[in-house]
Each structure stands twice: as structure tokens, then as C-alpha cells.
Amino acid sequence: MAAIIRKKFADPSNASSESGGAAAEVTSLILDNREFVMILTTTVAVLIGCVVVLVWRRSSSPKRSYQPPTPLVVKKKEEDVVVDDGKKKITVFYGTQTGTAEGFAKALAEEAKARYEKAVFKVVDMDDYAGDDDEYEEKFKKESIAFFFLATYGDGEPTDNAARFYKWFTEGKEARGEWLKMNYGVFGLGNKQYEHFNTVLKSVLRWVPCPGGKRIAPVGLGDDDQCMEDDFSAWKELVWPELDGLLLDEDDQSSATTPYTAAVLEYRVVFYDSTDAPVEDKSWSGANGHAVYDAQHPCRSNVAVRKELHTPLSDRSCTHLKFDIAGTGLSYETGDHVGVYSENVEEVVEEALQLLGLSPDTYFSVHSNKEDGTPLSGSSLPTPFPPCTLRTALTRYADLLNAPKKSALLALAAHATDPTEADRLRYLASPAGKVLISDTRL
């Protein structure tokens, strides 16, 4: 995913007013390197390295004292009020863990709005749709056209925000087809490297040969192992002719196209005086001496036992690990989740810092909402990482070694001040550029 950093980059005077002259200098440096910073601030969670930390699902702990300066926005439940203005209503649902499905859902809706002015498109988080099972049924019955973007995780499991829907839908499978009379389009997000490729979407589909409804376009099966964005683009092209038939009158013409924007999220960046950096930013907390752990404040622990479970004759590998959590106050029960956080190696981080030309101590935070707390670009995702120094961001949160996604390249091209660089970025986002990237391992 990619971010377009607004506000502070767009208006250096703002940065000065908040952080003084030093911040203005930093902002100017960042302006010169904005493409790189944009990639860094948006690629989260896929890291290489060796630091192992544990986060237990049940470690219910209060937040630590340092909080981002802007208030959290409590998500409002979707309004049920349906205005009968004669326009056709289309709902685009998404089940996401890291935002890709949400990005695709929004991209589809945005392009569709431009194409079909007489229709109303609404993008809905699966979790926000219904409060209980009865409400699911009641509301789905009123849908006439819907799209579902559903990602698969784990052993073919749904995302957290689609889990309730998935349980309700698949458990009541026999009954669903009787009342589900909508026209529906489906795109699954998965990865062929996993045994249960796109299982969530396939399971849902097994129960959706609804007699009264019709599937719009073939099933889309996105494969993150290749280029999911290409899968999405190809699927979208199959959707439009079908939607033309459903949404256009005889005298309407569908010609509008919008640029590809899937999965491009926007963030607001705030710079702070580096002396504000809390101590814990410098290193993750040790196993002892830290009272509070949660996903943002993981606990560092050592690997006590590491054992290969397969014999040398096997062509597979399965590692048994035991973590030493003595003295942490944490407990573990079978079925609890353990998250493994890892760091980029120091040399790679140093190289990135040199390319950026910024002080490693630059202290900043990224926000998915505006200063008044309202979401930027309607995203419901939380901020990707807590306030930290640039070195920490590059070490822990930036994906420094994978090639950027097509959407990130196009977002950067849209913001490039040098036309030659913009052309180059657009070329890299094209099929020919993709080959170049994979050949040269950029």
C-alpha cells in the first residue's frame, strides 16, 4: 500500500509552526525525498530480521502514557435509513486485515461512481453492517446489487472484520440461497503460496448459487504471490459490461474511466522535537521491568528452544520454538496468538537513511485522520505504527527490500515534481516495468 503524505509536506510553514526551525529544515529535506518517505511510511508489517517479541491476545493492558496527539474517532454504525430517490443502490463490502480489500472496494466504488451517475455506491466494512444474525438476514434481503471483497488468512480463515459474517453465513448455509436474491460480484484476496488459497471466498460461494440472484462477472481470485493489482484490474474490466446492463438506461453512455488508485491510503504526518521521543522508542522493552504489553508495545523475549521437527529425509521444514516469558507477567494458553516482530538489518537501514539524507533522530507520527479526528480518505484502518524516530520506522516498520506495489508507484508518479521521474514511475508500474523490477530486484 502507499500513502500520500499531505498537509505537512504540502505546507512547510505548518511544520515550522509546530516544531520550530529544525522541523522546517527537516520538512524541506523530506520534500526533496518525498517519494521515498511515502513508501517508507506506508509499508508495514513485513520485515526481515531477527528480533522476536511476543504479543498475547489476552494481555489486556491499559495504554501507555504517550499517545498520538489527535483524538481517536469512534466508528459509527452504518445508517440504516434508505432514501428512495429512484436511484439504484449498490453496496460494496470488504473483509480486510491489512487494507488491501478495503482499497479495492473503494477503488471499485470510485470508478463506478464516475461511470454510473444515476446509481449510489456505498462501501461497507463487513463488521459494521449488522449487529446480530437477524440483522444480517434482514439487511441482505434489501440488497439488490452487491460486491464482496474478502481476504483469507491463517488456515483459510476470514479476517477479523469478516469473521462474524462468515460464521453466520456458512453455518446457516442451507437457508441462505432461499432468500439471497441479489446480483453479486465477488473478488477474493489470497496467496497461492498458502494451502488454503482464497478459501474464505470459495466457502462463501459454495452457498451462494442463489436462485433469485445472478453473479456479476466471473469470480475474481486475487493472488498476492503474483500481482494482485493486475488480477483486480483484469476482473474489474469484466465487471463493467455487466454493470452497464444493470445500471444504464438505453440513452446512457458509459465512457468514464478513472485512474487506477486501489489501495492508496493517505496519511497525515506530524513532526516533533526529537527530545519528545519516549525512552521506549529507543529499544523494545526487555522481558523484565516493563509492566504493560499490547500490540503496540510488545514484549521482548529470548528463544529458549529451537527444534526442527522434520527429519533430514523430509523436503519440508517445521520449527518448534519456545519463548522464555519468565518474569514478564504474561501467560500463554494453547490457542493464544503470538505475533513475531522482526527488524530490518542495520546495513539496510543505514543505506535507507543515507538515501533519505535525514537525521535518524527525526521524530514523527503518521495519522489516518485529520486534526479534527475525522478520517482521511474515509479509511477505517488504525495508524500503521506509533510515533517514533526515523531510524525506528526504517528498522521496524518499513518494508525496505520488496519492490513497491503498482498502486504505490502510480501514487508517487502523481506527486512527482520532475516529469521525467513521473514517466519513469509510470513505466515501472506498467507490465513492461514490472518485468524490469523483478529482473533487477529493485
Ligand SMILES: Cc1cc2nc3c(=O)[nH]c(=O)nc-3n(C[C@H](O)[C@H](O)[C@H](O)COP(=O)(O)O)c2cc1C
Ligand atoms: C499471516 C498471513 C496468512 C495468510 N493466509 C492466507 C491463506 O491461508 N490463504 C490465502 O489464500 N491467502 C493468505 N494470505 C494472503 C492474504 O490473504 C493476502 O495477502 C491479502 O491480500 C490480504 O488482504 P488484506 O490486506 O485486505 O487483509 C495470508 C497472508 C498473511 C500475511
